[in-house]
Amino acid sequence: MDHRLDEEYEQLRRTVAEFAKDVIAPAIGDLYEKHEFPYTIIREMGRMGLFGLPFPEEYGGMGGDYLALGLVLEELARVDSSVAITLEAAVSLGAMPIYRFGTEEQKQTWLPKLTSGEMLGAFGLTEPGGGSDAGATRTTARLDEATGEWVINGGKCFITNSGTDITGFVTVTAVTGTKGGGGKEISTIIVPAGTKGFTVAPPYSKVGWNCSDTRELSFTDVRVPAENLLGERGRGYAQFLSILDEGRVAIAALATGLAQGCVDESVRYAGEREAFGRPIGANQAIAFKLADMELRAHNSRLGWRHAASLLVHGEGFKKEAALAKLYSSESAVDNARDATQIHGGYGFMNEFPVARFWRDAKILEIGEGTSEVQRMLIARELGLPR
The missing domain is CATH 1.20.140.10 (Butyryl-CoA Dehydrogenase, subunit A, domain 3)
Structure with missing residues (x-):
């Protein structure tokens, strides 16, 4: 078994290692102490194609895979974890659900901006009373047949990349009905930033990851089109x-x-x-x-x-x-x-x-x-x- 990296992977690793050493390391200490989101660094990472690594070129990606993403994350975190988790959450939790479960229209709408780093997406799962019990979701989404809209009410906590200046949407899990056996039917719905009734709280005061954006979210009669359902209804969990x-x-x-x-x-x-x-x-x-x-x-x-x-x-x-x-x-x-x-x-x-x-x-x-x-x-x- 040969554990050596192919030249393409190794070149990617070296390039990101140099970027972390030359660009991130000199700047991150000051940003960290000021609790500032590293917009300049994120823009440069976008130009490098890092946000599009594991996505096909047809959506603006680099045509890579999770091994490539992992190599990048390791080299970034070797210098700073705030920057690394911003990329990880943007790819794994923001863009990947759209790519894995979205319609072609949803992919064409969101992925090009996500893979370029021009926009960040977030995933709203955790709730104040849920924690590790993700199945205890209390946020609800009711389909208003008259208007063809989902009406969402509830709240989420500890959501990464949810309140930056470049956050475009949050995909939220919500109870959309009851299963045959009486259990919760949980679905995922895309809520664009700025939607009426969608409130993003100020950033948390955290022990660490001080350059990462983490917020609490609330939804009060938030209305989004029925086509914002991501994937199959009831398959959100x-x-x-x-x-x-x-x-x-x-x-x-x-x-x-x-x-x-x-x-x-x-x-x-x-x-x-x-x-x-x-x-x-x-x-x-x-x-x-x-x-x-x-x-x-x-x-x-x-x-x-x-x-x-x-x-x-x-x-x-x-x-x-x-x-x-x-x-x-x-x-x-x-x-x-x-x-x-x-x-x-x-x-x-x-x-x-x-x-x-x-x-x-x-x-x-x-x-x-x-x-x-x-x-x-x-x-x-x-x-x-x-």
Whole structure:
């Protein structure tokens, strides 16, 4: 088995690595402390074609795949996770549902602007009382037969890319009826930005991801055309679960980048910082800690690339995606903690990248399926009884 990247993939990885080092790294610290969305950086990423990587050229995409997307996310997160999660959410949660389940008209309407980075899309799933229980959706959508419009009422929370100046729409899950067995019929509906009754709250004050846009949304008698239904009515929850499986591969790549970034910064610091007459990297306690950090990053990379390979080749990847997401996210948290410890007091100062990594890491064990949910999915895939 050859794990080496083809030249095309390797060239993409190198190009994004240089972009992250030369463009993102010098600017992101100041933007992060000001909690500012990195519009200039996002525009440059759009010109590079990063938002269109896994989409066909007919929709303005680059004709790539999830392996290409993962390579980009890893290299971005190696320097900053806010920028990486903006891309990940824009592709996996914003554009991918349109591509996977949209009508040809919906694809032609939205995808060209999404794949160019001119517009961001968001996915509204999580609700204040739901959390990991996505099936507990309370937002409702009633089809007004007289006007041919969906009437939406409810609210969503923790929605990424939902309130930027370039956000074009949010796809929301809503209860649209009752199934034969009495359960909820959940569908997904596209709500364009600026629609009357659609309110976007101010950005959250967050522990990390300070350059990422995250908001609470509310819908009060929001009316959109019936044709804004995305995919099959009543299949919204199932559609979301399939999108989430793919997204976990992307999040695993992002987490791997953060874990590797912690290694990069700590190796550099351990070689320069001297204590008791020698570099601290010469001390076995530091050296072994760094070896463990590299081990986590290495294994995380193998995990997400394996899951991505299965996805790209059309094979089952649900368990592998959960394994990759679980291991890489926990590795990111462990590496961020160890990197901060290696840096000592400087690791607690925001001018050092590891302080930003430490603040950004924890959400990786929560977003797009908590670690507990990943363990549940893995256990189910092993055939254990529910």
